[in-house]
Every structure is written in structure tokens, then in C-alpha cells.
Amino acid sequence: MLKDITIGQYFPGNSVVHRLDPRFKIIITGVLIAMLFSADSFIGLGVGVIFLLISFLLSQIPFKLMLKSLKPIVPIILFTSVLNIFFLEGVTIFKLGFLKITVEGLRTSAFMIIRIIALIMGSSLLTYTTSPITLTDAIERLLSPLKKIKLPVHELAMMMTIALRFIPTLIEETDKIMSAQKARGADMESGSLLQRAKALTPILIPLFVSAFRRAEELALAMECRCYQGGDGRTRLRQLHSSGADYFALGLSIVFFDLVLLLNCLMG
């Protein structure tokens, strides 16, 4: 069922990680990504992974949930590892026909797999512990200096908010329209690709019509509540940074420095 789709993967909780200022969380995630990409040895990568594991344990996110977030990238992992294992030149340990496995290949693919998994876990951790709306909020505030160069930061954030607000509504609506057309004998399951694409018309047109109607009504309702763009707006939710936020950021920078240091030592 379409209804089962959830947007974002926020996992409500009250852990230290949940409570961090979202602006800091975004920056720290950035630092983590930099760490993972700059590490050029297993030890360096290990430092990044340790930082990730500490954050993960503190967040109290169930391990199962984390595994779920990795599921969609399994094909990518398989693909990169196959490429690396079989096609990298080096000391051969196994050979079958034109396929050969090399030490270098194994090493590189293990390195890549750890890096990809850590990247996904890191960004999932951000979305698991921060609701989409808080995330939008934080992005708006982080980007607000860009208003000076005429980037419509507020408008973009407003668009994101409205999209998040209306996605469940439109999904429900799609479900309803699909049932209604099925009741009129619409056949969406059989036929050639072209026929199936054509069979979508009775769903897409009503959906667009309705989306436009909603947009129009929403705009009117916003005007009636004195919406006049981003200028002079205040916010109900204030973001406060505390000592914990600076500590967490500091910690991530220390880990990053460690990775860089290891790079120099090993290099």
C-alpha cells in the first residue's frame, strides 16, 4: 500500500544525539563525511568508524533499524566489490578462466565497502535523530548568510515545509483515485509498457488538478494569515546551542585531525 511509505525516517527519541542542535548535527555529519573520504588507510578509516559508532550508541537507535537503512545500497556494495575484486591488478591468489582475485582487489573492495556503509550510516543517523521539519529549519538558518547574495533561502525552506506537509495528503489522494478508477474497470496491471503508461493518465490528471486546487486554496489561506515572505518573520521554535553542541563539534574535529595526522604518518 502507498500509505506505508514514510517520508524521512525520523525515529522519535530523547537521546543526547536527538537533543543536539540540528545545525550542529548537520555540520558534524559533514565533518564525518570529510573524515571518511580523507582517510587513506584502514587505521584512518577505523578512527572515523569509531566516531560513528560512539554517536550511534549514544543515539539509542535500534541496530535493526540501522540495518534496514543499509538494505537499498546492497546492490551498490555488491557492484563495487565485484569490480574491485576481479578487475584490480596485483598478486593473484585465485584464478578461474579470465577471472582472478588479487590481494589488492580484496583490500580495496573491503576499504570501499566499509567507507560506503559508514557514509550511509552517518547520514541515516542524522535523519533518524532529526525530524524532517527541524532539518529544514536548520538548513534555512545555516544558509541564511546566503540571503545577502540574493539566494531565496526562506522561500526554498518554505517550499520544503509545504512539500513535507502535503506528501501524506497527496499519497492518500493517489490511493483513493486509484481505487476509484479501478472500480470503473481501469486495468493497470496488464498490457505492454506503453499501455501501462497510458493507463496512468486517469490517475495523474485528477492528481494534478487536485494539487493545483490545493495550491490555490493554500495560497489564499496563507495570505489571510498575513504571509508576506521571509522579511521581518520571527519563529516559534528557537534553536539554542549549548555546551554539548560545541563539545560534540570539538570532538568531531579532534577525530578529523587524528585521521589527517594518521594520513601523514602512514603516507
Added chain:
Amino acid sequence: MSVIKTEDLTYTYSIGTPFEKTAVDNVSLEIEEGALVGIIGHTGSGKSTLIQHFNGLVKPTSGKIYIDGEDIWGKDVKIRDVRFKVGLVFQYPEYQIFEETVYKDIAFGPKNMGLPEEEIDRRIKETAELVGLHKDNLYKSPFELSGGQKRRVAIAGVMAMEPKVLILDEPTAGLDPKGRDKILGQIKEYHQQKKSTVLLVSHSMEDVAKFADKILVMNKAKVFCYEDTPDVFKRAEELTQIGLAVPQVTRVFNRLRQSGIDIRTDVYTTEFARKTILEYLAKRGESNA
């Protein structure tokens, strides 16, 4: 013979999650061919889920549904054919309109049935007239029409499939009294012309009272009762207890009885109320004479 028959029909959604809920609970029901039935119940009473079982949009968790004596989830039954037999008009059906012209939109269902052109043409003209759409409107874009007209186009689209059973989910939602009476009248007219079975889901006791021969009351996923209209209104007290509002005149007649007047209480329309009062006075006149 009953046209719709269910045996221990149960539907539970989100099984195995914290949101697990039984929407239809052990419903065994027989609806006679040609009946005009009102279905009433709260939001969440299971009435919407129940009607979606009748044309195979929802597959039961357990239990059976027979349409015309045929098990619709049986091995050799194509579910699409079931949908041609049991037409379902959803709530706010005007939002499913998509074609360039009213004519084409009404044709969508009959076309899916694979009917010949002339037959489709005949049906479109017939149903358009039935729901009071002017011939000139047939070649207009449906999006140019008023809200009430759009709704009638959408209803005509299902009527034109000439299903054995026509189910309408709140066809009068959001309409003003005039629009409401018009659509209810047209549905009744269709019922009389086609001699088909019609099921009407409604929140309004008054509408159902005026319209239906029998009433199915759903409460908490179960059938509360399925009886002839006057018999249902005899149970005004029970209906009030499960939170369904009975018509104002029914409440007045119950009050009269409580005040010691020996008068019937299965009164649910104003016309019937007048008749009852006049009969009462006439009878008393006789006994006094």
C-alpha cells in the same frame, strides 16, 4: 435470491504492527436483489471498508463474499468482472474526472467493459439524461462545469456501466439541500428504471429515512442491525446510545410517548408525522363519539 452475501467476513489491516485494527468483524449479511438500502454508521464503523469488499477492491482477511451466488475470490473469477457487476461511486467522485469531454469521461467505464460503440453511445445519452445533464454539456470539458454538475457526471460514469449493484459512498457530501435532493431523486429514479440493487452510504439519518427501504447500521466493525426502515427507527433509543442522531421528529414522538400519549414512535419523516397525528386525532374522535 440475495445478490450480495457475506459469510463471517473479517478484515484486519496492518497485521503484526502496533496499528493493527479490525475494520470489519465477522459480518454475515444477505442483501436481496432489487433492494434500496441505506448504510449508516460513524466514521470508522467499518462501513467504507465493507462496501469496498463488495466489488473486490479490498480482499478479506477471512470469510467469503458471494455476488450473484459466485465466490468473488474463487479460482476462476476475474476480479475485473466483479467490478463491472458491482459499481462503486466513491466520496467526492468529481475528483476522479480526467477526460477532455463529459462524453468521454462517462464512456471510460463502459469502454473498459469492451462494449460496442453504439451501446456505449446509447448508455451515455441515457444516463446523462437521467442525472439531468443537458445534451450541450456532453461535449464540454468537465472542468468547466459547476461542482454539482461534475458530481453528476462522475455518478453517470458508473451508472453507465449498468452494474447489477450500484453502491454510492456519501453522494451528497458537501452539497446544499437543493443539490442533495436532486441527486437523491435521480438515484431513486435510476433504481426504479433499472430495477437494480442500490446501496447508499450516508451520515445523514434524515436522508436515509427519506430514501431507503431498508437500513444497515454498522457499529464498531459489526452489523448493528439490518432491517426495514420503520423497524430501525423503532430502536431510536439504542441508536442514540451508539451515538447516531435520529431524526428530530422521531425524538419528538418519543417525548410524546414519555408524556403519556399512546402514539407510535417509528415516525421519521415530517409527512409521516402529520399522518400519524391526524390518525391519532381521528381515532380519538371516533372513540369519543
Added chain:
Amino acid sequence: MQDKIISAQNVEFHYTNEFEEDAPVKQVLKGVSLDIKKGEFTAVLGHNGSGKSTIAKHMNAVLLPCGGKVYVEGIDTADEERIFDIRQRVGMVFQNPDNQIVATIVEEDVAFALENLGVPPDEMRKRVDDALKSVGMYEYREHSPHQLSGGQKQRVAIAGIIAMRPDCIVLDEPTAMLDPKGRSEVLKTIRQLNRDFGVTIVLITHYMDEAAQADRIVVMDNGVILMDDVPREVFANVELMKKIGLDVPQVTELMYLLEESGLPTDTHIIDEEECTEALLKILKATPHN
């Protein structure tokens, strides 16, 4: 003239067709004059297309009159500079609860207008909490709107307006898309705001039972005001109401029918208790013969 919140003076309105210059102009409002007094609960009753929603949209400068004037607490709605003053004084709630909620969390939606007006965060917090409490939705402040029922969503929308602390709220068919439970929730909220907080209410509706709860009913038909009186007087005109496609309470209709049958009754009856008493009088009276 301090006690007049809204004053419409001979308002005329028609939509202009931007695509066809010679298209016939359909006059929606044909000279409507209406004063709304402070603290009053007024219902505007009429069928679809009677002009009732159009006059409502003039009350906070969503539409500007083509002829005549509208003043909100003395401010001419045509004065563009003061549009936000007007909209803070007269808030508006619309029909579809889904299409007027902007934020993904209830309390943030209620804060939306205040954020736009630049209210400081501390004061905003207090006003948002007060507004949510006054509509009975405080416990739901951290919910997401799509988890709420229609009636609850509509109450959130009302809270979003209340937070602006307007003197008057105009509600444009706020219950048309709700089930009976949602309708009664919303109506109860409206009455409470009027009674306990002295908010002036203008309720646009086609449900006569909602209008019956107002202090005053304005009946619109075909772009003009047909009647403007207390509910009892308005509904007593059973024939006229039916003619323009509106309902009257069942009890009023019953009285009318009995009067038609020659019984001594009065159509100035709008509730069950009065009706029961009037009927008891008739039924217990000693017959003439």
C-alpha cells in the same frame, strides 16, 4: 459607530473574464448592505451560488467590491496599505481543513500567522498555547496534522486564526466536508469562542441546524439579502425557505404541515421541546364533537 465591526454598504460584485472580453458578466452580488455588530453570532444561509461565500470574502479584503464599500472597524478594505490591519482584525477559516494547514506540526501551524507578523518568540509561545487551549487541541500540539480527524484539523485552523487575536472570525462553510461528529465539534468550538471570549462570529453555511444556533440569520439568494432576522422568524417562512432550496428544522416543517391540515398551530417553533409541548396541547385538547 464603535460597535460595528464590519459594515458592507451596497456591495456589488462580478467576476471579470480575462480571456473573453465580451463574455456576459454574471453579477454575483447585487447591492448587499450588512452590518456585523461586535460580539454577535451571525449565520449567513444560502444555497450554492447565492453569493454567501462571495460576501464573506469581502469581509477581510480577499475580494474588493466592484461597487459600494466595505469597512472593517472603519478601515476601507480597498485601502491596500492597511490590508494586514484588516486581516488581523477579521480572520478567515475555509472549507477544506487540509488546504489551510501549512506546517507539519500542529503548534507550528498555529504560530504561522504570528511568525508572519513578527511577534516575539516568548509572547508567541503564550498566544499559541492559549489559542490551542481555547479550541481544546492543546494535547495535540506536537502531533502532525495528517494524524488528526477532519474536525480536529478544522479546530487547529481556527486556533491559527484565534492566535492573531482577531475581533471577528468569518468561517466559510467550515463543516461542509466533515462528518457529524466533526461538525458538532467545530460548532461547539465556535459557540464557545463567541460566548466565553466574546469573539464576533460570521458563519457561512447551508446547514439550517447550524444556522439555528446563531443569534441572527441572514438569508441570501441570487446575490441579494432576502431575510435578516432571528432564527425563529426566519424559519417560520417555511414556504419561502423551501422555494429557494433551503431546509427548515423538521419540527418547524411539521408545524407548517399541521397548520396546512387545519390544526391550530404556530410555525414559530424551532426546537424539540417547544414542538412536543405544542403537540401535547393539540393531542390532549378535548375534541369539538
